[in-house]
Each structure stands twice: as structure tokens, then as C-alpha cells.
Amino acid sequence: MSADFLWAERPKRRGPKPALTVEAIADAATAIADAEGLAAVSMQRVAADLGFTKMSLYRYLPGRAELVAVMLERALGPAPEISGGSWRDALVTWSECLREAYIGHPWALEAVIGNRPIGPHEMGWMEAALARIPTTLTGSERMDTVAVLAGHVRAIAAQEATMGSESELTKSFAGHAAEFPAIMAALRDTTGADNAFHFGLERILDGLEHLVNGRV
Amino acid sequence: MSADFLWAERPKRRGPKPALTVEAIADAATAIADAEGLAAVSMQRVAADLGFTKMSLYRYLPGRAELVAVMLERALGPAPEISGGSWRDALVTWSECLREAYIGHPWALEAVIGNRPIGPHEMGWMEAALARIPTTLTGSERMDTVAVLAGHVRAIAAQEATMGSESELTKSFAGHAAEFPAIMAALRDTTGADNAFHFGLERILDGLEHLVNGRV
DNA sequence: AAAAACTGTGTCCACCGGACGCTGTTATTT
DNA sequence: AAATAACAGCGTCCGGTGGACACAGTTTTT
Numbered sequence A, B: 001m002s003a004d005f006l007w008a009e010r011p012k013r014r015g016p017k018p019a020l021t022v023e024a025i026a027d028a029a030t031a032i033a034d035a036e037g038l039a040a041v042s043m044q045r046v047a048a049d050l051g052f053t054k055m056s057l058y059r060y061l062p063g064r065a066e067l068v069a070v071m072l073e074r075a076l077g078p079a080p081e082i083s084g085g086s087w088r089d090a091l092v093t094w095s096e097c098l099r100e101a102y103i104g105h106p107w108a109l110e111a112v113i114g115n116r117p118i119g120p121h122e123m124g125w126m127e128a129a130l131a132r133i134p135t136t137l138t139g140s141e142r143m144d145t146v147a148v149l150a151g152h153v154r155a156i157a158a159q160e161a162t163m164g165s166e167s168e169l170t171k172s173f174a175g176h177a178a179e180f181p182a183i184m185a186a187l188r189d190t191t192g193a194d195n196a197f198h199f200g201l202e203r204i205l206d207g208l209e210h211l212v213n214g215r216v
Numbered sequence C: 001a002a003a004a005a006c007t008g009t010g011t012c013c014a015c016c017g018g019a020c021g022c023t024g025t026t027a028t029t030t
Numbered sequence D: 001a002a003a004t005a006a007c008a009g010c011g012t013c014c015g016g017t018g019g020a021c022a023c024a025g026t027t028t029t030t
Helices: A022-036 A043-050 A064-076 A087-104 A120-130 A139-162 A168-173 A181-188 A196-215 B022-036 B043-050 B064-076 B087-104 B120-130 B139-162 B168-173 B181-188 B196-215
Strands: none
Touching: A022 A043, A022 A064, A043 A064, A064 A087, A064 A120, A087 A120, A087 A139, A087 A196, A120 A139, A120 B168, A120 B181, A139 A196, A139 B139, A139 B181, A139 B196, A168 A181, A168 B120, A181 B120, A181 B139, A196 B139, A196 B196, B022 B043, B022 B064, B043 B064, B064 B087, B064 B120, B087 B120, B087 B139, B087 B196, B120 B139, B139 B196, B168 B181
16 A cells, blocks of 8 residues: 555546545544444445445545555544643643544554554654654654654553453453462452553653653 | 353364364464465465365364464463563563564564453463562552553554554655654654664663652 | 546456355264 | 264355446536
């Protein structure tokens, strides 16, 4: 799949008026994915929901991969504008906003894996984070920081999806507790609170702050 | 898909000798996935590689989902035994070992998303990490720590897969540099070194150490 | 008015996961 | 040893998938 598709503007053309738009198709597909998961998004299904035949969609999109890419771009939306506050607060807000996007569209977690082009919105999110990371860090370190933060958000969101209601972990764990004493011990004094996101975020930022302070 | 499949032992049966085993099937499937990605793993293809018809595989596995689950279990393998050293060193080693597993089987990153059962090996990895996390942290914090570490490993491995050779980022970035000044600035003094994994790991562990020390 | 470009549709294909029934093999029971 | 029940692998069938391609109708340009 070519990255150009996400970046090129689509000029006005000559023939009959198009009945659809890429955006409308992506939104219909997103509605399906939100409700029934990414696997339920087939060309046939999307077209049917729009009242067209599946082949008409190929007038707007080269294929399913591009459809998913557009869906992802729209699910992320434009990067939030976070002005003011400390760099740490800004990165917390940025991470929380990104998390919101993934929570609202769990299928996006499937869409971000594998080799794929980066769209303008996704690039914008990266830009927004980089703009607030102290330049006492080197360029490489700043890029790595973004990767770590974005990765943390995704990973925790994904794990929460895996460990959905009635945790698969405790389900599998039942009946084998004896073989996993450390898990048993940890589960014993676990408050139900679902904290991995903020817990990890604070640890990462503590570590970053330590590095930044040591750099001055 | 039921979690039981991954945990139950398979008793000897009565009829004709089975020509295959679940393990042999999973290994054949893994060979395909390693070479051509998880999408190339179809029942037909796996069976053909083994010299059987696809329907014969269903005598060993309820369906494709279970096949992938077994593949994942075997790709992870038993948890590494890490004795001695500081808890920090142990967690570094643990993370590096987990990373190795994902690097060797990139398709595993696709296999761990979505709601799914946890197998014995995966549980063992969790146990191994929990066994080395200081108990000055609460049970919830220890669980969160494992989630954050495992998530970091996965996320960075996934991003490296996305940003494969000839980075998709720089490819999309070319021609739009002006709109993303912070990215441009960061890329300008980037050493090619691929460091996000260790960079993030050190930050997380710094943050954890800070928390542990403050707890005493 | 003519031509070129475009849209949406219908048909076709290979492939996918999987259900089901059949035949032949084998371990257990009689 | 013979009967039987359980099981292995195969062939056929089904609905669904992404996508190629040619066609007819519409709209803009020449």
C-alpha cells in the first residue's frame, strides 16, 4: 500500500458526480468496526450499509488496506493542541488524549500493527509530542521518548482489551494457582483499580525527568 | 475460543495412530508465519506443507484461532530462569528475552491482540517477572509493572516492524518537512542507532527504582 | 454535437474457515 | 480370535472474502 494515498489531495474530476466520498466510506466502516470489530469490516458490508455494491467502493479506495488506513487517520483525528504547563504535564495530557482515541476505537489497536504508511494526523500527533519534549535531550532521545510514550498508550490499551471483563488471566489462572506463586501473591493484595496506564506513565515520566535533570 | 485447549493435556486415544501432532502442525504453521507473515497461515497452506488435506487438521485443532494460540505459546517458549543479580538486572534480562521472542517471530505481535486466552507459557513469563519485582510495591503495582514492561517490549517491537527498513516515517515525511518542524529538528540530530527499546527500558526502570527507594 | 472521462454494476475468480458424512484403521472388549 | 466402538483422514459443500474486468449510463470537456 502506498503512503501517497493518505497525503495526496483528491482533485476534482470530470465524469458523473461521485455519490460517495472516501470520508463517508471510512465513517461507515468505522461505525461497523466500533460496533463489531475490525474483522466485520468487509467491502461488502460497508457498501451494503451505504446502499451500494462493493465494487463501487473501489472507485474511491485502491483496496481494504487503504480503507483501514483512512479509518485510522480519522479515528486519531488531528493532534490535540496542548499549550502551556510543564513539559511533563503536556506529555501526560498528550498520552491521555491518545488513550482516549484508542479506547473509543479499540479496533485501531489492530490497525496499527505491521508495516504501514504514516498519515498526516499520525504525523501530527508525533509533532505535537516532540514539540514539548525538552531539547536537553538529543534528537534520538526525543524520538525514542515519543516511541515509548505512544507505545505505552497502545500497549496498555491493548492489554486492557485482552484482559477484558472477567479477566482472561484469572480465568486461566483458576486451577493452576499452585504453579504460579508470585502471581497468586500479587493478586492477593490487588485492589480492583485499573491503574496500569497512569502507573506506567508516571514511572516513565519520572525516569525522563531524572534524565533531563541530570543533563542540566 | 476456550482457554482449556491450551491447558488440558491430551490423553492417549483409541483409534488409528494419528499421523500428526498439534506441535508438528503448529511448527509448520510457524515456519510459514516466520517467512510470510501470519496472514499466509491458512489451514489449506499448513496442511499442504505437511502433505495432508486441510480438514485433517481439524482432528487436532478446533479451528484457526486455537492454532494461532498454540503457535504463540511455542513462540514464547518457557519463561527464562533468571536467578541472581539485582531485581533491576533481572527485569532487564527478562525484557531482553521477551524481546528476542518477538524479534524472532514478528507475527506474534499480531497474535497477542484482542481478547484471547492466556497459555501456560505466557503465564510462566508473567510469573518469572513477578518473582523478581520488589515486594515493597503493592500487588497492584507489581501487576502493573509487569504490564508496563511486557507492553513496552511489544510496543517497541511493533513500532520497529512498522518502521521497517527505509522507515515509513521518513518516507511519508519527505516533502512535508515544513509542516512538522519539531520532527525535522529531532531527525536532524539523530544518530541512526535503534535505541528506543533500551532507552525506554532504562527510563521505566529508573522510574521504578525511584518509587521503590521512596517506599523504604 | 462529439468525444473523453468517469461512476456504479454485474459477473467471475481463487481463496478462506468450517460443517458434515464417508471409508478405512486400530485398540479395546467380548 | 472375533466383534465393536472410536477414531483418522478425505471429499464435498457452503457462505463469505478481496479483487479483476468489462459494460452501460452520466457528465464534463472539446
